[in-house]
Amino acid sequence: MSTRQAFGRIETDVLAAMGRPGLLFRAALAICALCFAGGLGLWLHQMIAGMGVAGIRHPVGWGVYITNFVFWVGIAHSGTLISAVLFLFRARFRSSFNRSAEAMTVIAVMTAGLYPLIHLGRSWLFYWLMPYPNQRLLWVNFRSPLVWDVFAISTYLIVSLVFFYVGLIPDLAALRRRFSGLRAGLYRLLSLGWLGTAAQWAHYNQLYLFLAALATPLVISVHSVVSWDFATSIVPGWHTTIFAPYFVAGAIFSGTAMVLTLSIPMRRILRLERHITVDHMESLAKILIFTSLIVTYAYIVEFAMAYYSGHLFETAHFRYRTFGDYRFMFYLMILGNTLLPLTLLWRRLRRHPGYLLAISLFIHVGMWCERFVIIVTALAREYDPYSWGTYSPSAVEIGITIGSFGMFFTLFLIFTKLLPVLSVTELKERAESPADPALEGRPGGTAA
Amino acid sequence: MIQRWELDDRPAFLARLEALRAQGVSPERIRVRTPVPVHEAEALLRVRQSPLRYFTLAGACAGLLLGFAFPILTVRSWPLITGGKPLISVPAFIVVAFALTILLGALASFFGFLLLARLPSPARIREPEEHADAFVIEVSPEDAGGGTNGGDGARPPLAPNGGGHA
Numbered sequence: 001m002s003t004r005q006a007f008g009r010i011e012t013d014v015l016a017a018m019g020r021p022g023l024l025f026r027a028a029l030a031i032c033a034l035c036f037a038g039g040l041g042l043w044l045h046q047m048i049a050g051m052g053v054a055g056i057r058h059p060v061g062w063g064v065y066i067t068n069f070v071f072w073v074g075i076a077h078s079g080t081l082i083s084a085v086l087f088l089f090r091a092r093f094r095s096s097f098n099r100s101a102e103a104m105t106v107i108a109v110m111t112a113g114l115y116p117l118i119h120l121g122r123s124w125l126f127y128w129l130m131p132y133p134n135q136r137l138l139w140v141n142f143r144s145p146l147v148w149d150v151f152a153i154s155t156y157l158i159v160s161l162v163f164f165y166v167g168l169i170p171d172l173a174a175l176r177r178r179f180s181g182l183r184a185g186l187y188r189l190l191s192l193g194w195l196g197t198a199a200q201w202a203h204y205n206q207l208y209l210f211l212a213a214l215a216t217p218l219v220i221s222v223h224s225v226v227s228w229d230f231a232t233s234i235v236p237g238w239h240t241t242i243f244a245p246y247f248v249a250g251a252i253f254s255g256t257a258m259v260l261t262l263s264i265p266m267r268r269i270l271r272l273e274r275h276i277t278v279d280h281m282e283s284l285a286k287i288l289i290f291t292s293l294i295v296t297y298a299y300i301v302e303f304a305m306a307y308y309s310g311h312l313f314e315t316a317h318f319r320y321r322t323f324g325d326y327r328f329m330f331y332l333m334i335l336g337n338t339l340l341p342l343t344l345l346w347r348r349l350r351r352h353p354g355y356l357l358a359i360s361l362f363i364h365v366g367m368w369c370e371r372f373v374i375i376v377t378a379l380a381r382e383y384d385p386y387s388w389g390t391y392s393p394s395a396v397e398i399g400i401t402i403g404s405f406g407m408f409f410t411l412f413l414i415f416t417k418l419l420p421v422l423s424v425t426e427l428k429e430r431a432e433s434p435a436d437p438a439l440e441g442r443p444g445g446t447a448a
Numbered sequence: 449m450i451q452r453w454e455l456d457d458r459p460a461f462l463a464r465l466e467a468l469r470a471q472g473v474s475p476e477r478i479r480v481r482t483p484v485p486v487h488e489a490e491a492l493l494r495v496r497q498s499p500l501r502y503f504t505l506a507g508a509c510a511g512l513l514l515g516f517a518f519p520i521l522t523v524r525s526w527p528l529i530t531g532g533k534p535l536i537s538v539p540a541f542i543v544v545a546f547a548l549t550i551l552l553g554a555l556a557s558f559f560g561f562l563l564l565a566r567l568p569s570p571a572r573i574r575e576p577e578e579h580a581d582a583f584v585i586e587v588s589p590e591d592a593g594g595g596t597n598g599g600d601g602a603r604p605p606l607a608p609n610g611g612g613h614a
Contacts, residue, residue, distance in 0.1 A: 003457035007483060007581040131518070138526050142519035143533055143540040151547040159554045166558065169567075174483060177578045192562075193572025196579075198495045200565045201485040206498040207561040211554055214504075218550045225543060428581075429484045432458060 006431045010275075014420045014427075015178055017270035021417055024269065032409040039403010042396050043118055051121040053396045060379040060391035065119040067371045068401055071254070072112035072408070073153070073226055074247075074367060078255025079105025080160060080219045083167070084212040095426035096280040100266065100412075101259050102164040103419070107411045108258075109157045111404050116149070118400060145228045152225040159218055163211050169194050170204070171424040223251040230374065236317040237378035240305065246298035250367060253291035253337070256284055257363035262412065264357045266421065275422055278351050285350035288363070292341035295370075299338065313383055321377045325390050329369040330377075336366020449589060454582040458486055461583035465492050473587055481577065481584040500560050507556020508549050515545030 001009075021029070046053050056063040079101040086094035117123045129150050131140045140147050173194035176187040194200065227247035230238040260281065267276040306314040321330055340362050344350040381388050393401075415421075455461040461482070468478060475493045482489070489495075519541040527535050562568070 004581050011581070131522075133522075138528065139522035141530055142523065142544055143530060143537050148543040148547075151544050155547040155551040158551060162554055162558050166561075170483075173576070174581070176576060177580070188573050188576055191573075191576070192567040193569035193576060194567065195569075195572065195577060196481045196483060198480050198482075198486070198489050198493045200567075201482065202490055202495050203498045203500055203561050203565045205485055205487075206500045207557055210500065210504045210557045214508075214550050214554050214557070218547075221543075221546060221550075228543075425484060432484060 003432050007428050010427045010431060011174060011178065011424060013272065013274065014422050014424050015175065017272060017421055018417055018419075022269075025413065025417075029410065029413045032406045032413060035402050035406025036410050037403075037406075039400050039406055042399040042403065043123075046118070046121075046396055046400070047123060053394060055392055055394040055397055057391075059382060059387050059389045060376055062119075062375050062379060063391055064372070064393040064397040064401055065115050067368065067375055068404055069112050069115035069119070070226055070247075070371045070375075071368050072108045072115070072404065073223060074251035074254045074371075075258045075408075076105045076108035076112060076156070076160070076255065077219055077223060077248075077251035078259050079103075079108070080156075080163070080215045081252050081255065082259060083163060084215040084219070087208070087212045088216060091283070092430060093280040093283045095423050095430055096276045097259055097263060097284070098426070099167065099419075099423045100263055100416075100421050101255075102160065102167065103412065103415045103421075104255075104258060104262060105160045106157070106164055107408055107415070108255075109153065109160060110411075111408050113153060113157065114404065114407075145225065145232050148225045149229060152222045156218060156222045159211070159215055163215055165190075166204075166207060166211060167423060168419060170196065171420050174424050175420060220248055223248045230378075235378050235382060236311075236313040237321070237374065240302065242298055242301055242305075246295070246302075249291050249294035249298065250337075250370065253288065253295055254363060254367040256287045256291065257360040257367070260284055260288075260356050260360040261364070264353050264360075266416065268353075270416065270421065272422065275427060278353065281353060281356055282347075282351050285344050285356055288341055288359075289344050289350075292337060292363075296338040299334070317378065317381060320381050321373060324377065325380065326373055326377050329373050333366050333369040333373055336362040336364075337370060338366075340366075451587045453585045454579065455585070456582065458484075458583065461486065461585065462488055462492075464585055465489060468585070468587065477588050477590065479586045479588070481579050481582075483579070483581045483583070486583070498564065500557060500564060503560025503563075504553050504557040507560075508553030510556070511549040511552030512545055514552070515548035516541055518548075519544055 054063070054065070056065070082094050082101040083098045083105075086098075116129070117126045120126060128134075129140070129147070131142075131147065131150070133139050169191055172187045172191035173196065176184055176191055179187060224244035224247065227243035231240060231243035233239060263276055264281070267273055303318055306318040309315075321327075340359055344356075344359065349355050376391050380390055453464055455464060461480075465478070465480070469475070469492055478493060480486075480489060480493065520536050523535050529535065533540070
């Protein structure tokens with residue numbers, strides 16, 4: 001097969017995935033959209049009725065909303081990891097996942113960004129977070145981690161969006177001729193009149209490299225800043241220096257799991273087995289093992305430091321975490337984040353798409369529980385027994401949580417039909433250059 | 449008359465390009481369109497290293513300066529001690545400065561790219577050029593003035609033997 005034919009085949013495959021949606025797709029979209037709409041309705045209810053409809057009250061003022069915020073920011077991390085970090089390391093399996101991971105990042109940051117607004121109660125005053133002077137010309141407190149969050153998250157959203165869009169430009173230029181009508185017009189507009197001259201490619205490659213190099217430290221900084229929301233306080237269980245690397249590893253762990261959750265059904269439903277192979281998924285499974293071990297190490301360090309310091313409140317906190325009211329969440333977290341990923345050390349298991357999908361779902365549960373355990377157990381038992389208390393989420397909070405999953409999957413499903421889910425240009429580059437001995441040359445390098 | 453080749457793959461494309469250069473066709477007269485980046489062609493066509501890096505540097509430096517100036521100047525405009533920390537708490541301001549460094553660096557790179565690559569091009573949006581995955585080479589006639597290699601018009605005069613025949 002000539003290079004040109006191979007290119008044509010890649011375009012046809014990716015194009016087929018963007019074709020008319022089937023019944024399964026429509027049903028999935030309808031369910032997700034319904035959840036999303038339900039979540040919006042409950043948010044409206046909370047705005048009208050007041051924050052009393054949520055379960056958060058003294059002493060646990062940060063509940064499911066902040067848990068979800070950290071969860072979704074974490075999910076957003078792997079997009080840039082897979083795109084930028086693996087690009088800098090020249091890991092070629094990235095081209096099977098980078099587009100959907102980047103889309104996942106943008107959508108997850110948007111979902112995460114809603115939670116501080118939901119948590120505000122009076123959401124319409126969200127602009128108070130922005131750095132501008134108030135009526136008395138007093139500016140925001142730049143020493144507050146919550147203001148850092150505003151800067152870090154909005155920077156992350158904008159840079160991720162630029163990175164996502166830049167990757168799309170040559171792809172849309174390749175695909176525009178395959179469509180007609182409104183879509184052709186849209187793709188023509190979005191591809192900006194891309195030609196593919198030598199000079200354009202030279203500028204483009206430089207841009208992509210710089211964006212990757214800028215995005216990499218950004219990934220690490222964003223979740224570090226989120227972790228400092230907790231670590232700069234003096235709450236036992238939060239006040240620790242390990243939080244930043246611990247959160248970053250956890251974020252990459254959960255984000256990689258989400259890439260698997262999305263791409264395993266996607267490759268089956270959209271028939272992309274030829275481009276997203278078992279080898280590629282195995283590479284992601286290895287990232288899961290690696291980050292799972294880092295997270296596990298962080299769990300051990302937290303307990304070891306509490307024990308070694310002999311600090312009364314710190315030890316009491318970790319005893320409460322293990323044996324207290326929320327112990328089942330803690331055990332779920334250990335199961336999902338520490339024990340189950342260890343099974344991926346067996347090659348046969350990490351090459352089984354169904355098993356990887358199941359593991360990735362357990363990891364989501366484990367990571368969600370991790371954030372819940374960190375946030376809620378610490379606030380439930382601070383220093384003074386007089387102000388101890390427990391928290392359980394209300395129906396409104398659970399509904400809004402389900403609504404955010406609905407929003408994420410609705411937007412992702414729309415993305416799979418609107419934009420190419422694989423990077424056409426990078427697949428062409430991969431097809432055209434000499435076979436990658438690490439991946440393509442090995443038996444089993446094709447679809448399972 | 450413009451001479452035109454549509455080639456199926458990278459080796460054929462590079463061979464044709466090398467042959468043209470060996471015949472003494474100046475790079476200014478050659479314009480190429482490729483579906484994927486071909487780095488070897490850049491050397492053959494004497495495409496200079498992209499000056500995009502200066503945009504990135506300028507944006508990042510501006511972001512860094514702004515990121516420190518913003519908190520420092522605002523905190524000085526209404527000095528209010530919070531949390532017993534000094535007014536100009538440099539470690540706390542690093543986070544804001546870092547985020548703005550990345551943000552302005554990335555945005556300056558993106559807009560610099562649009563400027564350098566001459567995008568968006570309204571004429572091409574209305575009537576895009578399609579080559580259906582071919583590697584295209586076009587050689588314009590000697591007197592046409594050349595310089596049509598897209599996006600990088602300001603090419604220095606070069607090649608002592610620049611006036612060969614295709």
